Amino acid sequence: MNVVFMGTPDFAVPTLNKIYEENYNVSLVVTMPDRPKGRGKKMTPPPVKVKAKELGIEVFQPEKINSAESISKLQEISPDVIVVVAYGQILKEEILNLPEYGCINVHASLLPKYRGAAPINWVLINGEKITGVTTMLMEKGLDTGDMLLKSQMDIAENLTAGVLHDKLMVMGAELLIDTLNGLKEGSIESIPQNESESSYAPIMNKNLGRIEWSDTAIDIKNLVRGTEPWPSAFTKYKNKKIKISNVEIVKKFKEGVPGEVVKVSNEGIFVNTKDDCLQIKKIQFPGKRSMKVEDYLKGNEFEQGVILS
Structure with a gap:
């Protein structure tokens, strides 16, 4: 299976590493451009780029993933699947429809609850007792695509967002591999999200x-x-x-x-x-x-x- 991986922060690194360890062919890693960081404003690569370079995978860092140049590059690679984990840009339908198995997103909540940018924070702020990760088929809506697999965990009384982040990024990596294997075997049936159960987790400030x-x-x-x-x-x-x-x-x-x-x-x-x-x-x-x-x-x-x- 020919995989293009899209991701940017620390949360996405375990998934990229797991795909590589499981001997999937990651032909390209797409991540956000290097940005100035810290007091010295030194140009700093995103964590996914650092990991991709370590693994010897080609890295592509377009300012706009939906540009003609970016779409042309993806078309040349002709991926069977695009895996997206906290990438940072919205994908046009032209990209979403490109791979045979679609674009698979790893989302850090039990969808349809907590769609949006900060589910890890809001499940704790709202006092939820359980959370988890969901893999889904991406569509043009915000985290509204059909669900593939879920993995659930209990939330301990004193668990913080930082610790939960680290637990879910490992859980998400494992679930993504189960998802890719299931797609290859044809054993996964996608499930539409129930809109009446949906909730939103807006970006933090x-x-x-x-x-x-x-x-x-x-x-x-x-x-x-x-x-x-x-x-x-x-x-x-x-x-x-x-x-x-x-x-x-x-x-x-x-x-x-x-x-x-x-x-x-x-x-x-x-x-x-x-x-x-x-x-x-x-x-x-x-x-x-x-x-x-x-x-x-x-x-x-x-x-x-x-x-x-």
Whole structure:
């Protein structure tokens, strides 16, 4: 089976590597162009390009995948299947219809739930108990194509978006191989998505991490989990923006308004919410590294009675 692989970030790397290990013929890797990164704005290749070069696979980095030049290159290769994992560009029907087995996408949710750019974050923010990955046949709609296979996992109580990302990228690689094998054998029957069950996971932005202390403790904890490591949950302490990355819920033990710091100790910073109390275990002040509260308090103070905003 002649495969063209399209992907860009870390999430796509295990799938590319797995296809290669399973001896599929990856004739071309398509990824986004190198971009300036960091304080020095050094041109940096995407993770998929780095892996493709390591594996000795040709890399193609068009600014526009739907240009005449790009489509012509894909037509010359004549792939049996195009595998797409977090590529970063929308494909025209001319590309979608090119391979015999279609364009197969690995999506990090149990479709039709959480279509869109950030399913890993939103399943946690919304307090879901299960998630997984889905392979689907791509069409011109946003994550609306027929489903092929699914793999499911339970969501642990303290699982963060960063850890979930790493679990799902490995799960997705395994599921994609099962999907390719099933397509070759003719053992997979595609299933249309039920539109009435669909939901959307919009792209994340920095403001989404702002904590509203008038929310319930569980909602705030889920926000912290779902925005870790990026864009990070945050609040204001004496007009300073601090990031919060590890919290636990405890029963409210002292009355006070939402956002009020009711206790500060080596165990954490305890803040009232709408219902219970939130124990903050890790914080990060501007220009500083993330620290356990216990370590922060060794050389700094955090005032009890302050209202976080």
